[in-house]
Amino acid sequence: MTSTLFHPRVLTALALLLVGAGLSVTAWQGPSDAMLVPRFVLAIWCAAALVVLIGELIRRAPMPSAPRSPLPLLMAAVLIAAIATASLGFLIPVLPLVALTLWLFRVRQPLWIALGTLILGGGLWFLFHHVLLIRLPTLLTSGLI
Amino acid sequence: MDIVLAAAANAFTWQALLAIVIGTWAGIIIGGLPGLGSVVGLTIFLPFTFGMDVITSMALLIGVYCGSVYGGSITAILINTPGTPQAAATTFDGYPMTQQGKVGEALGWATFASFFGGVLSCVMLIVGAPQLAKFAVNFGSIEVFALVCLAMLCIVGVSQGSTLKGILCGMMGFLFSMVGSDPITGADRFTFGQYALSSGLTLIPVVVGAFALSEVFVRFSTRDDEAARIPEARLIFPGLRDIGRRMIELLRGSFIGGFIGALPGTGAAAAAFISYASAQKLSPRRKNLGKGEPDGIIASESSNNAVTGSSFIPTLALGIPGDVVTAMMMGAMVIHGITPGVRLMADQAQTVYSLFVVLIIVNVAMLILSKPSVGLFRYLFKLPQGFVMGGIVMFSFIGAVSVRGNPLDLVVAAITGLLAYVLRRGGYPLAPLVIGMVLGPELESSLRRGLLISRGDFTAFFTHSTIASVLFVLIALFIAGTLWSGFSQWRKDRAAGESPAA
Amino acid sequence: MTLLRASLAAATLVATTTSAVAADTLDIVVPFAAGGATDIVARSFEPIFSEQLGVTSVIRNIAGASATVGTAEVADNEGNPNIIGYEPAGALSIQPSLKDLPYGPESFTYVCRTVSNPMFLMVSKDSDIDSIDQLVEESQEYPFLYGSSGPGTLPHLAMAALTVKSDLQAQHVPYSGSGPAMNALDGNEIQVMADTETILENYDLKPLAVFAESRVEGYEDVPTFEELGMQDLEFSVWQGIVAPKGISQERADAFADACKATVESDRFETFADKSGVSIDYLGAEDFKAFVARRVEVNKQVLKDAGLTE
Numbered sequence: 001m002t003s004t005l006f007h008p009r010v011l012t013a014l015a016l017l018l019v020g021a022g023l024s025v026t027a028w029q030g031p032s033d034a035m036l037v038p039r040f041v042l043a044i045w046c047a048a049a050l051v052v053l054i055g056e057l058i059r060r061a062p063m064p065s066a067p068r069s070p071l072p073l074l075m076a077a078v079l080i081a082a083i084a085t086a087s088l089g090f091l092i093p094v095l096p097l098v099a100l101t102l103w104l105f106r107v108r109q110p111l112w113i114a115l116g117t118l119i120l121g122g123g124l125w126f127l128f129h130h131v132l133l134i135r136l137p138t139l140l141t142s143g144l145i
Numbered sequence: 146m147d148i149v150l151a152a153a154a155n156a157f158t159w160q161a162l163l164a165i166v167i168g169t170w171a172g173i174i175i176g177g178l179p180g181l182g183s184v185v186g187l188t189i190f191l192p193f194t195f196g197m198d199v200i201t202s203m204a205l206l207i208g209v210y211c212g213s214v215y216g217g218s219i220t221a222i223l224i225n226t227p228g229t230p231q232a233a234a235t236t237f238d239g240y241p242m243t244q245q246g247k248v249g250e251a252l253g254w255a256t257f258a259s260f261f262g263g264v265l266s267c268v269m270l271i272v273g274a275p276q277l278a279k280f281a282v283n284f285g286s287i288e289v290f291a292l293v294c295l296a297m298l299c300i301v302g303v304s305q306g307s308t309l310k311g312i313l314c315g316m317m318g319f320l321f322s323m324v325g326s327d328p329i330t331g332a333d334r335f336t337f338g339q340y341a342l343s344s345g346l347t348l349i350p351v352v353v354g355a356f357a358l359s360e361v362f363v364r365f366s367t368r369d370d371e372a373a374r375i376p377e378a379r380l381i382f383p384g385l386r387d388i389g390r391r392m393i394e395l396l397r398g399s400f401i402g403g404f405i406g407a408l409p410g411t412g413a414a415a416a417a418f419i420s421y422a423s424a425q426k427l428s429p430r431r432k433n434l435g436k437g438e439p440d441g442i443i444a445s446e447s448s449n450n451a452v453t454g455s456s457f458i459p460t461l462a463l464g465i466p467g468d469v470v471t472a473m474m475m476g477a478m479v480i481h482g483i484t485p486g487v488r489l490m491a492d493q494a495q496t497v498y499s500l501f502v503v504l505i506i507v508n509v510a511m512l513i514l515s516k517p518s519v520g521l522f523r524y525l526f527k528l529p530q531g532f533v534m535g536g537i538v539m540f541s542f543i544g545a546v547s548v549r550g551n552p553l554d555l556v557v558a559a560i561t562g563l564l565a566y567v568l569r570r571g572g573y574p575l576a577p578l579v580i581g582m583v584l585g586p587e588l589e590s591s592l593r594r595g596l597l598i599s600r601g602d603f604t605a606f607f608t609h610s611t612i613a614s615v616l617f618v619l620i621a622l623f624i625a626g627t628l629w630s631g632f633s634q635w636r637k638d639r640a641a642g643e644s645p646a647a
Numbered sequence: 648m649t650l651l652r653a654s655l656a657a658a659t660l661v662a663t664t665t666s667a668v669a670a671d672t673l674d675i676v677v678p679f680a681a682g683g684a685t686d687i688v689a690r691s692f693e694p695i696f697s698e699q700l701g702v703t704s705v706i707r708n709i710a711g712a713s714a715t716v717g718t719a720e721v722a723d724n725e726g727n728p729n730i731i732g733y734e735p736a737g738a739l740s741i742q743p744s745l746k747d748l749p750y751g752p753e754s755f756t757y758v759c760r761t762v763s764n765p766m767f768l769m770v771s772k773d774s775d776i777d778s779i780d781q782l783v784e785e786s787q788e789y790p791f792l793y794g795s796s797g798p799g800t801l802p803h804l805a806m807a808a809l810t811v812k813s814d815l816q817a818q819h820v821p822y823s824g825s826g827p828a829m830n831a832l833d834g835n836e837i838q839v840m841a842d843t844e845t846i847l848e849n850y851d852l853k854p855l856a857v858f859a860e861s862r863v864e865g866y867e868d869v870p871t872f873e874e875l876g877m878q879d880l881e882f883s884v885w886q887g888i889v890a891p892k893g894i895s896q897e898r899a900d901a902f903a904d905a906c907k908a909t910v911e912s913d914r915f916e917t918f919a920d921k922s923g924v925s926i927d928y929l930g931a932e933d934f935k936a937f938v939a940r941r942v943e944v945n946k947q948v949l950k951d952a953g954l955t956e
Contacts, residue, residue: 012571016313023320026335034327034334037589038320045316048309055309071366075563078358078538082559085542086552094542098535104365105531112529120535128543132189135674135707136543137552141727143672143705188681188708192690285836286820326712329821331745331798331954340719340749344711409830463833464849465826472826473682480687482921486849549680550709551716590823597820598792598836 010056017049074104089139090129095121152498155200156506164197164205165503169510172212173518177220179357179537180544182229182349183213187473188547199481199496204503206477210470211263211453211507214413215515218255218446219522222248223378226360226537230352231413231449233579234421237303238434238441245437249381254439255446256515257383258395262447263508265399266406266454270461271501275490277407277455278462284408286594287609291616292408293588296415298623299422300577303435308631311577314568318581319588321346328590329597341553348414348582350545350554354561355575357541361534362566375533378523380516383439394428394443402451409459412468413452414583418576420448454504460485461497673697673704676732678717680710684845685886688762689733691918692909699905713799714738715748722750726893731758731902736885737800740941744949745799752942755889756899757935759906762919763885763927764843765859766805767869769852771832779856779875782839783815790816794828794837797821799954802828804945805841805858805882807952812877843884845923858882879944885927887934903931 024042027035077100084093098121102113128134139145155161168190175186186209194202217232222239235255242251269277284292297315304311324335325345336342388395398420405416424444425431434441457474459465464486466472475485483493490497526533545558565575599605607617675696677689690706697704709717714735721732732755743751768779776782782791795803798821810817820837822828829850831837840852844863847854854869858880862871872880888906890899909915910928919926929937949955 009571012567012573016317023335026337030334031330031332033593034330034332037592038323038334041316041319041323041585045313045320048313048316052307052309052313069366071362074365075362075566078562079556079559082542082555085546085555090542090546094539098539101361101535101538102531105529105534107529107531116532116535120532120539124536124539124543128547133192133705134185134189134543134547135550135705136546137555141724141729143674143729184680191681192706195690195694282830282834285831285834326798328823329798331713333746340747343746344716347711409827459826459830463830465830466824469680469682472824473680476682476684476687479684479922480691480918484845484849484923487851488849549711549716550707551711594820594822594836597818 007056010053013049013053013056017046017053020045020049070104074101077101085137089145090136091122091125091145092139094125097121148495149498152495153502155495155499156204156502158200160197160201161204161503162506164201165208165507165510166514168205168208169212169507170208170514170518172209172214173216173219173511173514174212174521175209176213176216176232177228177518177522178216178540178544179220179226179228179360180349180353180541182217182544183210183231183470184349184473185544185547186210186213187470191473191477194477195480199478199483200499200503202477202481203474203500204507206474207453207500207503208507208510210474211450211504211511212514214450214453215256215259215263215446215511216518218259218442219252219378219519222251222255222442223522223526224360224375226356227352230348230579230583231417231452232445233352233356233414233576234303234417234445234449235442236356237421237445237576238436238438239445241435241437242439242442243376246376247437248376249379250383250439251437251442252378252515252519253381253383254442256380256512257388258398258443258446259450260508260512261395262399262402262449262451263453263511264505265396265447266403266451267501267504267508269400269403269407269451270454270457270504274458274462277404277458281407281409281459282463283610283612285610286591286598287606288612288616289408289587290591290595290606291613291620293411293415293584293591295616295620295623296419296422297580297584297588298620298627299418299425300580301627302422302425303418303576303580304574307572307574310571310573314573314575315577315581318351318578318583319585320581321351321578322582322585323589328586329593344549344551344553346557346582347548347554348579349548350558351561351582352579353541353545354558354563355565355578357537358558358562359565359569359575361537362562363569364530364534375526375530378519378526380519391440391443394424394440395447397423397427398444398447399451402448403455405448406452406455407458409465411587412456412583413449414579415587416452417445417449418580418583420444450508457500457504461489461500463487464489671702671729673700673702674707674730675704676707676709676717676721676730678709678711678714678732678734678738681706681708685714685733685735687922688886688918688924691922692733692761692915695909695912695914696905699908700901713742713797715742715746715750718742719749721889721891722754724891725754727891728894728898731888731890734887734889736883736941739887739889739938741799741801741804741945741949744942744946745955752938754892756892756894757931757938758888758890758899758902759910759931760885760887760927760929760934760937761906761910762924763883764845764923764925765857765863765881765883766801766841766843767847767854767866768805768809768839768841768856768858769847769854770839771835772851772853774838774853776855777853779813779870779872782855783813786816787814790818791838792820792836793817793839793841794831795819795821795840796825796828796842797823801882801884802841804948804952805880806839807954808880808882808948809841809872809877811948811951812872812880841882844925848923887929887938899931 027038081093081097099117217229218235221227221232221235225240227233300315401420402416421444428440460471718738724730793806
């Protein structure tokens, strides 16, 4: 039974149900005109999540063997770079992210990593920020980087 | 007649033709790059139009717009990542065809359907703009509510495998669209006291996260498989006999797109989903939809490109921009001293006819430029996978942050990417998330406005007008039909499940 | 010809070299998406302004939350001399009273007001209503519906103030912009709307009264509300330039001078003529006082109409 409970699919459904329930509380506490539609939407959400959860519990899909993979590292890098952009500007967080992505996708030669980071990270940033003048978040107030 | 010839002469200057080629070509590339869509493309090119005359600048912008709507299908088919939200429905059948080794045919159908839809909507614009505009005025809040309800039901259709999971994702998308100010009272919703959240979540960052970033994650976890290989892009145009066989599909998709485009405020992404849902009910090959059937690509691509022409109907006939993109076009016209409005057709007939000619040339240019564009993407995707994935991450970041210059949108894209990966692993379809987000705001605000208009009486919706009544009957039939087929399927499954046990 | 090619090439070249080299690029924040009505005015204003100031500048579109996100970005750059905002009336004079924002009227160095268009009360051309009195009278038995381009926008506020100051019975139905509201007016979903001359002209509507101190040129037969016996009903759609607070007086004066020269330039006047915005310049001090007064008036309207406590 416990192994079923910890199945990732069950956990996903459970998390969705809990989030839906939590948001429902907010919706019912809010003003009734602005929250009219959210209440309906969340009711459908919770009902659907509950049935999905029961379905996943009954089905008892076999536990997938989780191979060890550096995927969480890539995910964390994307998330951290995205958050850091607001304070560090666009260029600085993006360079290590591109380098890491290249490395994780089996580009291992230092020259290629450097070149790829420079062209994909720096080059595209320069193209948009300075040539096309689509302003990306900046670090310095002068807008240079 | 003179005026038409003069208009054509305006459009066939070599400045205008050059602008069309540059704009369309750039539009296809921008649309094809995941993350960058029509809005970013137009924002890039808008400053260049200041020094040009009005026809040339409109030619450039229309080229970028139409090109980007088509370009989104290239990446949708090749790597299961729609380049723009408008092409999300193209992945349903486009990517399965790619997996079956039919890339060339898939791209060929997408290109031809785009061209067909685009040209047909130009014809609709030229022939029927005043009539369609007048008809669109009949679509008040209550009629729009009924129409969007009907469109919302296509979530059921596109949730392959699990309808319930699809509904769950649809509601999630709907809820995403509710973060921020309430469109009716202006009160903040689901912001939890955070000012940053009060600007709400927009479509592009969510689509970037849900499709582009999550695709990078999925490809990373399966990077050793054969399936992760990106096939070589080719373009094989369908033969005349095939086109004839699927003519009904092409026409239906184009007319749906053409009509949706004429309604202010709906847009190409909604048109593609509605058209796909109707193909699921009406196509003679509907059993194969979602498994790599060209009809699915036709439904999506003919309708989203048909929006490009007809979205000018409310803009030109009434001065009401149909979506963000036509609003930008209107801005470009204002710069050149042309004020769109009810009298535009009468006062500036020659300019308007020139625009019609430009629209048709753009669609022809799109057809011609499709081959070299696909060639460019073939070249790009031949690079080692690391570079392709690094590029996708970069374009996703740039696209997400440049929609409205808000760094928060980047965080939204990243979080949606992680969430979408978990959901994909759990067997949840992601298209309903986009449908919920595209249609949700329109559904909610039209409902709430309808309630204000009917003074709080929902039952008055059903009898408000003939159009509304007809639409609500269609909704009832759709629900009844879906429940019935679901029920008989369930009985069949149960019978099949019990017999081996017995 | 070569205009297209030349301008494309020149623009690219100029942009690349200058912005990469010059350290002090001036960011002009427009709190709406590119191509909107405010953005178009700002983009016509920008090249002349930066020429006058002798810097290179770039338009940054930061849209969202009724233009407050972009405005907050300007306020957040306290002391930064390289950022200004091209601001609409709502973000400066309505939103701070309506919502909890990270900025207030005191967060800015006011530079100048550029344009201002008075609002008109209008009904559809086919409507049989010809005067305010008739409108008020007919609203008694069955209340009218008035449209707006969203909650807390100027069209909403002007009408809310009118319902407070007169016997007009009318209810608010917000749309996502002036365009969709016009579609609704055409389909008789709403009956009245307050908006500017541009809307009035583009959609061929019938003006009943003008929210201004005196009658407007070109509309001499449209009465003001004061003439009709209703005081303090003046609403106009205006735009202006603000810089963050904490910049040097020298820099603020340079901005003000450049702004004055820009709005007085022929190029900007030609643009204003063509696009239907009326130039209405106010200098730094006057603009500051003007915004302060509008904030007070709007706060009172919001309170009277029950939109805030």
